[in-house]
Amino acid sequence: MKISSSILTILFLLRVQVSLAGGGWPQEKGHGYFKVSQWWLVSHQHFTDVGLIDPNVTNKLFNTSFYGEYGITPRLTGIIYAPFYSRALFNSIVSGTTGEVLVPGEAINSFGDTDISLKYGLTPKKSVALSATLTLGLPLGNDRGGSQGNLQTGDGEFNQLLQIDMGKSYKLLGQNAYANVYAGFNNRTSGFSDEFRFGVETGVQLFDNRLIALVRVYGVKSLKNGSLADAITSTSVFANNSEHITVSPEVAWKFGKNWGVSATAGGAVYGRIIFASPAYSAGVFLTI
Amino acid sequence: MADDDLPNFTLHFKSPYMKPFIIFLFFPLILLSACIGEDVIFDFVGASVRVSNPLDSLAVGDSHTFEAAYFNEVGNEEPADFHWNSSTSEILLFAAEGVATGIAPGTALVTVTAFQNGQPVARDSFPVVVGENTVMSGGTSRTGTIRSTSSYLLKGSFVLSEQGQNLVLEIGNDYEASTALPGLYLYLTNNPATNVGALEIGAVKVFKGAHSYTIPEPAQLSTYKYVLYYCKPFSVKVGDGEIK
16 A cells, blocks of 8 residues: 555545446446546545544645446446546645744646446346446556655556445335445555445435435445555555545436536545545536 | 617527536636645744753862753754853852853852843753762763654653764664554654654654664764654654653
8 A cells, every 4th residue: 555545545435436327237328427527625634543533734635537437238338437637735834933834835736546447237127236347447647746755646556346236226205216235345456455345325316306315325444465554665644554434425416308417525434544534526417 | 778688698508518518617616725725833842952061060170161052942953152150150160151160169050041143042050069070961871752642553662872973762672653654754853743853863664672773963962852753744743752
């Protein structure tokens, strides 16, 4: 695990993902879901290795990203998550006694780590939608930015995530609703610990299906089989062995037949070596 | 003016994708908050004068030249002028600044005052016994206990000693530190709130048990007041230990 691996972890986990389009349901052939969004996190504290919250210099992360799903066949869906503009920075540290800038703040801008996935529907047209997804995490971001190498827009490692999703639609007070659960194994390289990922999500459509309200609870459990922190050349407080359980509500409003806007907030209720501040995102989505 | 005469500002979107595209153009406004701000830290430690070669006693008829250093309110050493004074010149006499001579048996209180721009900025006092022998005080080592000031595990004891021309920091067998912090560094400092102005010893590579560091540059035993464990990349203080 490297430095900002924790940052990366956050970038990956709290990114603007799925909305209605994810879960156990692959896209129909020729159909798609696309989203451009802005995600940001500002944090001056983090969960330590024992789960308590300690302060740190204020870090800010911003991602402008494209997310797309497209049905290649009735069962196979291609997915991409590409943060095409990532900005990471930390504040200057100023002496409260002299007013002198002790440590100047720094910032980097770059392309971020990108995920490409293939989702395969295992139970087409069944009441319970089951799918398997293979995601490749491409280290396209900068994992050693800044004068100390402590600014990242990527973790510098190539990871492979195999995930199983199971979803089911249902009626909630007469409204269309759905629920989805998933579990996955993330094989990481370059000394990073492998991870077990899991989550549950449920949502409901209201006002003639114009409003979609949903909530996700998801988490990461590190297998702690990577390198020790001091063995990683790229260092950070937010590094390997990050763990968390995050609650993230989202609302989306469809303005037209095939497009709308969405807003998300997410904050960890449990964490180890990860920022302890909420992340937000806002996006515009299109369906075809 | 009739309504029909009002200018029409309605936007006509020829493409179904134009509306969402225009909305997306507003997103970069969020980046306006992506500027580098300032975090203020409390780093006041108080100005001080430190005598590097104190005496326990001075023989009658002997002379000793005291040396002192001034540290400002954030613990950084700065140049200063020093004025030396004896509470009883019949026992201990300063014939020149810093040069003390034992006159008669007894105890005198020595006061050293640091001046910058003609203004006193710090003062220290200590007793000196004038007697039969001249005895330097302080010895050749100092000790302390490492404590965590965060929720990361950090504990142990240490000895800072002069060994030949070098200073050596020996960490005791009771030492233990969290392995979860990448970028954990060890410093000697006079301000435990920050690593700025501190002497960087190096990255922490040992997380349990006894080990030692040879201080990489000339430093006197009395120069620093604390050992400091600091997560350098994210400017997080992990722990410290006062050197006594």
